[in-house]
Amino acid sequence: MLYNSTENANEVVSSAQAIAQGISPDGGLFVPQEFPQYTLDTFKELLPLDYQGRAKKVFADYLTDFTAEEIADCVDKAYTEEKFESKNPAPIVSKKYNGNDVNILELWHGPTCAFKDMALQILPHLLTKSLKKTYDGKDAVILVATSGDTGKAALEGFKDVDNTKIIVFYPVDGVSPMQKHQMTTQAGNNVNVCAIKGNFDDAQTGVKKIFTTPEISAKLAENNMLFSSANSINWGRLLPQVVYYISAYCDMVNAGKIALGDKINVVVPTGNFGNILAAYYASCMGLPINKFICASNSNNVLTDFINTGVYNKNRKFFTTISPSMDILVSSNLERLLYKLSGNNDVVTKDWMTKLKTESTYEVTDEVKNTISSLFFGGFCDDDNTKQTIKNMFDQEGYLCDTHTAVAVNVYDQYVAKTNDKTPVIIASTASPYKFSKAVLEAVKPDVELPATEFEMVDMLNQITNAKIPSPLASLKDKEVRFNNTTEVDSMPDYVLNALEIK
Ligand SMILES: *Cc1c(COP(=O)(O)O)cnc(C)c1O
Numbered sequence: 001m002l003y004n005s006t007e008n009a010n011e012v013v014s015s016a017q018a019i020a021q022g023i024s025p026d027g028g029l030f031v032p033q034e035f036p037q038y039t040l041d042t043f044k045e046l047l048p049l050d051y052q053g054r055a056k057k058v059f060a061d062y063l064t065d066f067t068a069e070e071i072a073d074c075v076d077k078a079y080t081e082e083k084f085e086s087k088n089p090a091p092i093v094s095k096k097y098n099g100n101d102v103n104i105l106e107l108w109h110g111p112t113c114a115f116k117d118m119a120l121q122i123l124p125h126l127l128t129k130s131l132k133k134t135y136d137g138k139d140a141v142i143l144v145a146t147s148g149d150t151g152k153a154a155l156e157g158f159k160d161v162d163n164t165k166i167i168v169f170y171p172v173d174g175v176s177p178m179q180k181h182q183m184t185t186q187a188g189n190n191v192n193v194c195a196i197k198g199n200f201d202d203a204q205t206g207v208k209k210i211f212t213t214p215e216i217s218a219k220l221a222e223n224n225m226l227f228s229s230a231n232s233i234n235w236g237r238l239l240p241q242v243v244y245y246i247s248a249y250c251d252m253v254n255a256g257k258i259a260l261g262d263k264i265n266v267v268v269p270t271g272n273f274g275n276i277l278a279a280y281y282a283s284c285m286g287l288p289i290n291k292f293i294c295a296s297n298s299n300n301v302l303t304d305f306i307n308t309g310v311y312n313k314n315r316k317f318f319t320t321i322s323p324s325m326d327i328l329v330s331s332n333l334e335r336l337l338y339k340l341s342g343n344n345d346v347v348t349k350d351w352m353t354k355l356k357t358e359s360t361y362e363v364t365d366e367v368k369n370t371i372s373s374l375f376f377g378g379f380c381d382d383d384n385t386k387q388t389i390k391n392m393f394d395q396e397g398y399l400c401d402t403h404t405a406v407a408v409n410v411y412d413q414y415v416a417k418t419n420d421k422t423p424v425i426i427a428s429t430a431s432p433y434k435f436s437k438a439v440l441e442a443v444k445p446d447v448e449l450p451a452t453e454f455e456m457v458d459m460l461n462q463i464t465n466a467k468i469p470s471p472l473a474s475l476k477d478k479e480v481r482f483n484n485t486t487e488v489d490s491m492p493d494y495v496l497n498a499l500e501i502k
Contacts, residue, residue, distance in 0.1 A: 001015060001032055001033065001034075001036075001061075001062055001063075001064045002014065002032075002033050003015060003017075003018040003030040003031060003032055003033065003235065004030070004031055004033055004343070004345070005024035005026055005028035005029070005030060005031075005345065006024075006028040006029045006030075006031055006334050006335060006337075006338040006345060006348050006349075007024065007026045007027055007028030007029075007345055007348060007349040007352065008024065008026040008028055008345055008349075009343070009345040011024050011025070011026060011028070012033075013030065014065045014133075014134075015062060015063045015064065015065055015066070015130070015235065016063075016065050016066070016129070016130035016133040016134050017130070017134055018030035018235045018236075019123075019126050019127055019130040019234060019235055019236040020127065020130040020131050020133075020134045020135065020228065022228060022229035022231060022233070022234045023229070023231070023233055023234075026349075027352075028334070028345070028348070028349070028352075029233050029235075029331075029332070029334055029335055029338075030235045031235075031335050031338060031339070032062060035281065035284040035285045036061035036062065036285055037285060037286055038246075038285045038286040038287070039286060040260055040261055042286070043249070043250065043253075043260055043286075044260065045057075046246065046247075046250050047250050047253060047254060047260070049250075050087060050088070051079060051087070051088050051089055051090065051243075051244075051247050052075050052076065052079050054243060054246060054247045054250065055075045055079065055240070055243045055247070056068075056071055056072055056075050058239075058242060058243045058246060059071045059074070059075065059239065059243075062239055063126075063239075065133065066129065070129050073125065073129075074122055074125035074126055074129065075122065077122075077125050078121040078122035078125060078240075079121065079122070083110060083111055083117075083121060084109045084110050084117075085109045085469075085470075086109065088251075089109060089110065089118065090105060090106065090107055090109075090118065090244045090247060090248065091105075091106050091109070092104065092105050092106070092248060092251055092252065092255075092425070093106055093398070094257070095392070095396045095398050096395065096396060097391070097392055097395065097396070097408055097411075097412060098391070098395075098412055100411075100412075100415055100421065100424075101423070101424070102408065102411065102424055102426050103248075103252065103257065103423065103424060103425050103426065104398075104400070104404070104426050104428045105244065105248050105425050105426065105427050105428060106428045107244065107427060107428060107429055108401075108428065108429060108430050108431045108434075108469075109469070110153075110156075111153075111156040111471050112149070112152045112153045112156050112182065112471065113430060113431035113433065113434050113469045113471060113472055114149045114153060114324070114429060114430040114431070114434060115275065115427070115428075115429040115430065116149055116150055116153035117153050117156065117157070118240055118241060118244060119236075119237040119238070119240040119241055120150075120153040120154050120156070120157035120230065120237070121156070121157050122157075122236075122240050123157055123230060123234065123236045123237055123240070124157045124158045124161040124164060124230075125161070126236040127140060127164070127228060127230075127236060128140070128161060128162065128163050128164060130236070131163070131228070135226060137224065138163075138224050138225060138226050139163045139164065139165065139224060139225045139226075140163065140164045140165070140225070140226060140227075140228040141164075141165050141166075141167070141220060141225050141226065141227050141228065141495075141499065142154065142158055142164060142165070142166040142167070142227075142228055142229065142230050143166075143167055143169075143207045143210060143211065143227060143229075143495065144166065144167070144168045144169070144207070144230055145168075145169050145170075145200065145203035145204040145206065145207040146168055146169070146170050146175075146183075146200075146203070147170070147171070147174060147175065147200040147323065147324075148170070148174075148175045148176060148179040148323065148324070149179070149324050149430075149434075150230075150232070151168040151170055151179075151183055151193075152179065152182045152183050152186070154166060154168065154230045155168055155183065155186045155188070155191050155193070156186075157230070158188075158190065158191070158230070159186065159187060159188025159190065159191050160188045160189060160190060161190070164190060165190045165191075165192075165225075165498075165499065166190060166191050166192070166230075167191075167192045167193075167194070167494075167495055167498055168183060168191075168192070168193045168194070169194055169195075169196050169203045169206065169207060169491065170183060170193070170194075170195055170196070170203065171195070171196060171198060171199045171200050171202065171203055172195040172196060172197055172198075172485055174199055174200050176323075176435075176453070177452070177453040178434065178436070178453045178457075178472070178475075181453075181475055181478075181480075182475060183482070184480045184481065184482045184483060185475065185478035185479060185480055185481060186481065186482070187481075192482065192498045193481075193482040193484075194482065194484045194485070194486055194494055194498075195484065195485040195486070196485070196486055196487070196488055196491065197485060197486070197487050197488065198488045202488045203488075205488075206488050206491040207491070209491075209492075210227075210491060210492050210495055211227055211229075213492065216492055216495070216496070219496065219501055220499075220501070222501075223499070223501045225499065225501075232272050232274045232331065232332070233272075233274075233331050233332060237274065238274055238277065238278055238281070238332070238335075241274065241275055241278030242278045242281050242282050242285075244278075245266065245278060245279045245282040245287060245289075245425075246282050246285075246287055248425050249264065249287055249288075249425075252264065252423065252425070257423060258423050261288060262288065262423065263288040263289065263290040263422055264288065264289060264290065264422060264423050264424065264425055265289070265290050265291045265292075265293060265414075265420065265422045265423070265424040265425070266279045266289055266291075266292055266293065266424070266425050266426075266427070267293040267295060267407045267408075267410065267411045267414075267424060267425070267426040267427065268292070268293070268294060268295065268407065268427045269295045269296075269322065269325060269403040269404060269406045269407040269427065269429055270294050270295060270296060270302060270325065270330070271324055271325040271326070271327040271330065272327055272330050272331050272332055273302070273330035273331070273332040273333045273336070274331075274332045275427060275429070276292055276294055277332045277333075277335055277336055279292055279427075280292055280336060280339075280374075284339070290420075290422045291374070291375070291376055291414075291420065291422070292374055292375045292376070293375075293376045293378070293407075293410060293411060293414050294306060294375055294376065294377045294378075294410075295378060295379070295380065295406045295407040295409070295410035295411070296325060296377070296378070296379040296380075296406070296410075297318070297320045297322045297325050297326070297379060297380060297381070297382070297385070297406050298318040298320055298379065298381045298382070299317065299318050299320070299325065299326050299327060299328060300377075300379035301313060301315065301328050301330070302330060302333075302377055303377040303378055303379045304377075305333075305371075305377070306371055306372065306375045306376070306377030307372075307377055308368075309362055309363045309365075309367070309368030309371070310360065310361075310362045311333075311351075311355065311360060311361055311362075311363075312359065312360040313328045313329055313355065313359050313360070314359040314360060315328065320381075320382055320385075320402075321382050321385060321386070321402045321435065321438035322385060322402040322403045322405075322406050322435075324403060324429070324430070325403060325406065329355070334348060334352055336371075337351060337363065337367065340363075340367045340370050340371065341363075341364070341367055347364075351363065376414050376418075378410035378413045378414060379406075379410065380405075380406045380409040380410055380413075382438075384409055385402050385405045385406055385409065385438075385442075386402075386405075386438065386441060386442035386445075387409075387442075388400075388405040388406075388408050388409040388412075389402070389405045389432075389439055389442035389443060390442050390443055390445075392405070392408060393442075393443050393464065397464075399432045399439065399443070399460075399464050399466040400428060400432060401428070401429070401430040401431060401432040401434060401435050401439065402430075402435045402438050402439065402442075403429045403430055403435075404426070404427075404428040404429060404430065405442075407426050407427065407428075408426060411424060411426060431469050431472070432460070432466065433457050433460065433461075433466075433468055433469060433472050434472070436453060436456040436457050436460050437449065437453070437456055439460060440456055440459060440460050440463075443460075443463060443464060444463060447459075454475075454476050457472065457473075
């Protein structure tokens with residue numbers, strides 16, 4: 001299996017190269033040249049396997065330059081019972097919402113309590129093996145700019161992984177107290193965390209500048225190191241997400257909720273379009289999916305795009321209670337457009353260039369029509385998000401986080417509009433305790449909020465009896481290891497110092 005760049009069909013690489021490089025030199029994203037085809041017989045083989053077994057099969061079909069032993073090593077190190085609370089890292093919880101059955105795929109049982117663990121627990125292992133194949137003997141230096149969730153998930157994934165070092169920058173006033181505490185108490189002998197005096201964009205720009213400064217790269221090379229990326233456009237982050245849709249389908253069949261071959265709908269709370277694209281890629285392999293329901297918050301650029309074929313990022317930016325979806329440029333959409341345009345790198349590059357230069361582009365009628373037949377786009381504002389959390393809790397005693405609530409709400413809109421009762425899987429992307437303040441305000445609108453995040457967690461627990469995930473419960477007593485703050489301009493120096501190569 002080989003991979004192409006979405007913006008240059010002549011750029012052809014192996015999976016190890018795609019993962020080691022992260023992004024193509026032309027600015028495009030790496031995509032598989034074709035999709036492995038799974039028949040009902042393939043699914044029959046997957047049904048009796050556990051999550052890890054299914055993951056090994058899917059990985060083997062895409063990472064053809066990895067040996068079976070290498071893949072097994074990655075999967076077995078990533079999805080352990082110790083890290084994900086149980087043998088199945090992605091359990092389904094079946095509930096009703098406003099009278100309709102909903103199957104909630106809980107993707108947040110990993111060490112940082114958000115779905116990014118599903119990919120970031122395995123990426124370091126895929127990356128170190130990819131580096132061995134392509135740049136043998138070098139250590140990878142991972143730089144991350146984060147607005148909260150990605151930084152912690154990357155730190156947990158890379159901590160104490162041989163031949164890697166990770167440095168995370170976060171905006172000093174731009175993350176929640178819980179997120180900050182999660183990062184500054186990070187364990188591991190190859191990790192470093194630093195606040196910057198600026199916002200998330202400053203952090204992101206600073207990191208990009210370090211990546212592209214030749215003198216810094218040369219300094220790293222002298223010391224047998226090279227920069228690599230744990231960014232969500234890396235193929236090594238997308239592929240692990242394909243697995244859980246396939247595995248969830250098998251679990252639904254085994255539980256008697258559907259028969260093998262039956263179609264399902266999937267609902268995904270969407271930001272960068274990675275998670276929902278993984279569901280689409282699973283369907284390209286033969287997973288029977290009827291509709292992809294794309295749920296946004298008030299930053300509803302994708303809702304408009306699905307409904308009109310016009311993508312326009314030139315609009316008001318909202319800071320919402322589902323912050324991981326506060327995004328106006330959904331990077332992974334590029335991969336969908338490439339596929340739907342018949343693997344056309346020229347038009348894909350043209351649209352992406354227009355997005356950069358004119359902030360907007362319009363796809364062809366053909367692509368527009370395919371998108372509206374496959375996808376449903378909807379959105380939900382903060383008030384309705386809170387109302388949905390309350391309704392779900394009042395109806396079923398089930399507590400969902402703000403991102404998941406956006407998905408539940410948009411699904412409810414979809415059924416009201418279409419009356420399509422195809423069995424549904426809703427991706428649940430974070431523990432409610434990660435967003436305790438908003439969730440607390442939702443279930444108890446007249447509550448007097450306590451002063452600290454940890455008190456909010458305890459109060460939410462007293463009111464709802466929902467279990468506090470152990471990684472969050474134990475956080476309170478952890479010692480702060482990193483309390484550095486730096487100016488944006490000093491980020492390069494910080495990196496060289498941290499790597500001890502100044
Ligand atoms: C990152 C994130 C999302 C958005 O996922 P995408 O793959 O970027 O669409 C949704 N919910 C939570 C909790 C997240 O952390």
